[in-house]
Amino acid sequence: MSFKQSFFYAIFWQRFKRNHMALAATGVVATLFLVSLLAPVIAPWQPNAINAWSVLTPPSWQHWFGTDELGRDVLSRIIYGARISLKVGFVAVGIAVSIGTVVGLVSGYYSGLVDTVLMRFVDIMLCFPAFFLILAVITIREPSIWNIMIVIGLTGWMGVARLVRAETLSIREMDYILAARCIGCSDARIIFRHILPNAISPVLVSASLGVGGAILTESALSFLGIGVLPPTPSWGNILTSGKDYIEFAWWLSLFPGLSILITVLAYNLLGEGIRDALDPRVKR
Amino acid sequence: MTTYILKRILMLFPLMLGITLITFTVIHLAPGEPVEMQMAMNPKVGKDARERMRKFYGLDKPLHEQYVTWVGRLVRLDLGTSFSPDNRPVLDKIRERLPVTLSLNLIALLLEFGLAVPIGILAATHRDTWLDKSITVFVFIGFAVPTFWLALLLMYFFGVKLNWLPISGLHTLGSDGYGTFRYLWDLAKHLIMPIMVASFGSLAGLSRYMRSTMLNVIGQDYITTARAKGLSERTVIYKHALRNALLPLITLLGFSIPGLIGGSVIFETIFAIPGMGQLFYQGAMSRDYPVVMGILVIGAFLTLVGNLVADVCYALADPRIRQGG
Numbered sequence: 107m108s109f110k111q112s113f114f115y116a117i118f119w120q121r122f123k124r125n126h127m128a129l130a131a132t133g134v135v136a137t138l139f140l141v142s143l144l145a146p147v148i149a150p151w152q153p154n155a156i157n158a159w160s161v162l163t164p165p166s167w168q169h170w171f172g173t174d175e176l177g178r179d180v181l182s183r184i185i186y187g188a189r190i191s192l193k194v195g196f197v198a199v200g201i202a203v204s205i206g207t208v209v210g211l212v213s214g215y216y217s218g219l220v221d222t223v224l225m226r227f228v229d230i231m232l233c234f235p236a237f238f239l240i241l242a243v244i245t246i247r248e249p250s251i252w253n254i255m256i257v258i259g260l261t262g263w264m265g266v267a268r269l270v271r272a273e274t275l276s277i278r279e280m281d282y283i284l285a286a287r288c289i290g291c292s293d294a295r296i297i298f299r300h301i302l303p304n305a306i307s308p309v310l311v312s313a314s315l316g317v318g319g320a321i322l323t324e325s326a327l328s329f330l331g332i333g334v335l336p337p338t339p340s341w342g343n344i345l346t347s348g349k350d351y352i353e354f355a356w357w358l359s360l361f362p363g364l365s366i367l368i369t370v371l372a373y374n375l376l377g378e379g380i381r382d383a384l385d386p387r388v389k390r
Numbered sequence: 391m392t393t394y395i396l397k398r399i400l401m402l403f404p405l406m407l408g409i410t411l412i413t414f415t416v417i418h419l420a421p422g423e424p425v426e427m428q429m430a431m432n433p434k435v436g437k438d439a440r441e442r443m444r445k446f447y448g449l450d451k452p453l454h455e456q457y458v459t460w461v462g463r464l465v466r467l468d469l470g471t472s473f474s475p476d477n478r479p480v481l482d483k484i485r486e487r488l489p490v491t492l493s494l495n496l497i498a499l500l501l502e503f504g505l506a507v508p509i510g511i512l513a514a515t516h517r518d519t520w521l522d523k524s525i526t527v528f529v530f531i532g533f534a535v536p537t538f539w540l541a542l543l544l545m546y547f548f549g550v551k552l553n554w555l556p557i558s559g560l561h562t563l564g565s566d567g568y569g570t571f572r573y574l575w576d577l578a579k580h581l582i583m584p585i586m587v588a589s590f591g592s593l594a595g596l597s598r599y600m601r602s603t604m605l606n607v608i609g610q611d612y613i614t615t616a617r618a619k620g621l622s623e624r625t626v627i628y629k630h631a632l633r634n635a636l637l638p639l640i641t642l643l644g645f646s647i648p649g650l651i652g653g654s655v656i657f658e659t660i661f662a663i664p665g666m667g668q669l670f671y672q673g674a675m676s677r678d679y680p681v682v683m684g685i686l687v688i689g690a691f692l693t694l695v696g697n698l699v700a701d702v703c704y705a706l707a708d709p710r711i712r713q714g715g
């Protein structure tokens with residue numbers, strides 16, 4: 107890491123840590139990572155252990171979040187569900203960010219016909235109601251966690267592409283890019299070595315917000331029964347049974363919903379925190 | 391200005407072509423054939439019937455020919471007939487469902503804008519006070535709450551616990567016999583929860599957006615000028631600042647069109663409302679390709695046209711663009 111880079115990170119951190127909400131959000135995100143990593147250790151019960159003698163029991167010392175219609179421990183299922191949410195969030199956003207970044211860089215750097223074609227493609231993709239597109243592809247192919255991640259990624263890159271394109275357009279005109287071209291750098295080297303590092307920071311913000319969005323989409327799909335399929339626990343499919351038993355088992359709906367809410371909230375606040383810390387106009 | 395509008399209208403054609411291409415590709419990602427799916431559900435259908443089906447839908451032809459015939463029929467607004475047992479034309483099905491979804495979502499949208507604008511202004515004019523902060527918290531929760539969970543909670547409290555509101559459908563059984571007033575009251579009661587769910591999530595985003603544009607405008611020189619010449623704060627905010635801060639909402643209105651049609655799957659499924667979302671969901675689940683393709687294409691077209699109208703309105707409303715273009 108060069109001096110200039112470490113200076114940048116130092117300033118970023120200084121600004122970021124003054125934002126208490128964002129710090130708390132970072133804590134929540136870190137905790138979630140730990141929970142999903144250590145799921146087998148911290149889950150009090152086996153997530154799929156069926157127990158016919160404790161069906162739909164309310165929260166107790168034995169089962170903190172109660173049990174579901176098959177007598178499975180809801181807390182343990184939520185802990186294992188965190189793994190799914192995290193995986194879907196990161197892989198889907200990874201796909202979206204990679205496609206978006208490459209499209210944005212190419213579009214902004216080459217401009218002209220390439221730019222027009224790529225940006226019109228972005229316009230077209232934005233016309234489709236995203237959830238319809240996702241629903242169509244997933245029901246037509248098989249509902250599986252991989253298909254979900256891929257489809258959410260493939261339908262979520264357009265915003266990043268526009269963002270990176272705008273950054274690239276302004277960076278392209280800078281003197282150091284001209285200098286790089288003068289000493290004979292290839293286009294690929296200029297794009298990935300000189301433009302990308304300077305265009306990437308706003309992407310961090312949309313990535314963080316995107317993880318939240320992807321988790322919401324996955325849970326909605328699982329809730330509809332076309333996402334993560336039972337018996338694998340996911341926050342969305344726990345809520346499906348929550349819906350069926352809502353009249354006599356509120357805990358089956360409350361806790362997985364709260365988990366989704368808190369997780370998505372944390373990623374959104376983290377994204378906002380990064381945005382504020384990067385934005386030179388925001389003074390705190 | 392006219393050139394701008396003309397250019398935009400001409401641009402519609404390649405974009406529409408792109409929409410049909412993507413829709414067609416999505417559907418043909420499917421392993422196996424739609425006909426097989428339909429046959430699997432009805433084992434009595436023999437082999438020659440299957441062949442007839444294939445011929446009828448043109449499934450025995452190469453892909454590019456299928457595409458051309460499909461687009462050709464699309465131009466004549468022929469979306470084909472549904473694979474479902476009723477075998478009705480897709481366009482009829484959509485025509486029956488679209489008004490339900492559109493009117494429900496339009497009410498929600500009006501509610502959103504009606505609430506989001508004042509909330510955003512309040513947050514901006516009371517920046518960094520407890521009011522602004524509590525609005526921000528509310529807004530972030532609105533962003534993060536899963537709509538289907540919100541719907542479940544509402545159903546539990548207002549439907550099951552308090553028994554105030556009906557939890558599914560649009561009408562009570564036998565409501566056809568009611569008088570006009572009672573009929574409408576019945577409908578309104580059925581609509582309250584879906585509309586609350588539909589508007590809550592976007593309310594957050596909109597009011598946040600309103601707050602930031604308002605802050606942006608308030609920071610500009612002409613506002614300082616207005617204040618310097620001694621205008622009351624009320625006049626400065628509501629007469630000078632608000633007009634410019636409202637402009638971007640037109641664009642936002644354009645952006646919310648796909649949500650008008652597509653955002654409804656969740657709450658229509660939960661509340662059993664016979665709208666587009668439910669139709670699409672059922673169509674997708676039973677691999678009713680004509681329905682899925684029809685709704686995808688129509689939804690995207692409506693969005694495209696809506697965006698165009700929004701952009702033109704924006705240009706007309708903003709004198710800086712109107713005279714420049």
